[in-house]
Amino acid sequence: MPAAAAPRAGLPVLEAASLVRDYGPVRAVDHVSFHLGAGEFLSVFGPNGAGKTSLLRLLAGGLRPTAGEVRVSGIPLTVGDRAARARIGILSHLSFLYGRLTARENLRFYGRLHGFGDLDSRVPDRLADVGLERYADSPVDTLSRGTVQRLAVARALLHDPEIVLLDEPYTGLDAYAGAMLQELLSGLKEGGRTVVMVTHNLGRGLELADRVAIQVRGSFVFEAERADLDAVGLERSYRRAVEGRA
């Protein structure tokens, strides 16, 4: 896969500054702050309802913060910011694909939304990146869950985003498909992309991460560098964090 574009020197590629998001009386994201440089991978763990997906939607510019802001290369991200959106790719457990369109048609559709004129070469390249050339003309409805998720990776990376946001990307995948996705995601780091992944899967999340955070009831209650943490330590910290706020 092609490498991400170089970020502006000295500035974090992605920055959350005291982000808050309320849904009526419920606070889903509570003063979350962090910053990530080029090629850094942050894994965010947390129980159901911790506010992880809301955090990711704030980072994607799909949700308006109640307070605080997201900055992309130092520039505040606003909802509807077209230029910033073009620098962000999102991969979720939902594929964002249309089942009655073929793999190729889906990618061409998203390519047109990005205004690309080189779809005849870009789409086959992306399909080849995820090993789906032979499924190019198969309707998405006929593909297995793992294959659809690989196609969703191609969709998310179609526009060579600098920042990739992953929302529970392993949901519904069997062990084989999960391992294949893990391989694809590790390629993101090597390509210099800045990645935020929210997941329940401690093992997978830790394997890829440079930094980890545990989010409970909206706020980051634990943060650590990957180098300072092993799987047992993470599990212990996770249990303590979740039980401590229960």
Add this chain to the structure above:
Amino acid sequence: MTVYLRQVAAIVRKDLLLEVRTGERLAAMGALTVLVAVLFHFAIDQGLVRMQVLAAGLIWMTILFGGMLGMGRTFEMEREQGAIQGLLTSPVPLDGIYLAKVVSNFVLVTLIEVVALAAYWLFFGFNYGNDLLLLAGVLGVATLGFVAVTTLFAAISAQTNMGQTLLPILIFPLLVPVVIFGVTATGRIFASRPVQEVEGSLYLLAAFTVVALTAGTILFRYVVEE
């Protein structure tokens, strides 16, 4: 601007391609249109009632109900696999998404109008007047206004649990100008009245359509943004 139009065209093309493949909305709209015409064919004693007098009202009623049935599902295809998030987080301006949905709905409702006109001609032998171009103009402008309002409210109702049940309740009061001026203008064309007698209603329909499109373009963002 070119990129913007290409983005709008991409969504329209995708919507119509999905409609061709699934036929979900067209089949429901077409079936309702033909069914209403058949029902009236048997329900009305054409020896007692002069059908030509009812023509405009029957046709507009069929178009409104048939159109609403299909447009209520405008955002259904986007809910599958979270595709709406794919659209909302893409670089397409939100007003571009709205306009694309208006265009694809306009195409579908226009097809239903052709079916309705053909069905009523077949069952009742309606005379559609001497000026088919003017008829096309009135139907086109009124349909655009109808679609502009309904598409916006389809986006609102798609976010509620009541969904399509809510749509007619929200929308009917707002469609009163389309109904009044659309039926008036269409009736006069069917009666082969002079163009001057149609112009007033046509201008009012055009004004309604411009206001509806402008309001929809501005307000869509507040409907889908959280």
